[in-house]
Amino acid sequence: MAFGNYIRKLREEKQLLLREVASQMNIDTALLSKIERGTRSARKEQVEDLAKALNQSENELIQLWMADKIVKMIKDESNSTEILKKAEEEIKNLTNKNSSY
Amino acid sequence: MAFGNYIRKLREEKQLLLREVASQMNIDTALLSKIERGTRSARKEQVEDLAKALNQSENELIQLWMADKIVKMIKDESNSTEILKKAEEEIKNLTNKNSSY
DNA sequence: TTTTGACTTGTCAATATTTGTCTAATGTAA
């Protein structure tokens, strides 16, 4: 599930208002609204703030947020899956190179 | 293989000089040097120019270039593989949603 | 050793993008 939808769902489950969560994040309500709707992207610190405000695992949220950024980046490419495969290979390579330390 | 290393290898195999390829791309030699070394990122048009100059498949190069951007984005995260997996799932989701057209 | 040519690095201004807020609009329930 896309990042924005996910945090909106969480917020609604907890019956919190945009205004309440936004206030905890020190941002404008309008901005949080856009983040939830996916028309604006959050910054990493904001994701961290969100994790606190929604009482979620920060790591998990960060992962979702980054995955979302990747999806937005490649979703319109003809061969998005191939791109991900190449990225995965490269990551594996890097990991091996560094595993000697 | 990282995008920069890859195009450098191609260029060297073809025995072309930075200055020659850069000229075809209408950019400064210094900029191409940085792109090859991965300290600057190319723009999409420049990748297209590169494909022409090096006589490579444009799609293939674009894919490598995007994969590279993804890698740079997540390589320092603790769970980069998990992020890619999430992105993949989301892409699959999107594909299914749109496959009704 | 000097010179030459290929490549690299650092810095800067110009440009482009992102970010956050404000205001106004929309929707909705009392």
Add this chain to the structure above:
DNA sequence: TTACATTAGACAAATATTGACAAGTCAAAA
């Protein structure tokens, strides 16, 4: 209507990206 939650649009400010220039390194040739 009123009150309140959310959304949309527009704008300035902050940040990031881009490309060029000048100066630097390095190795091989003269």
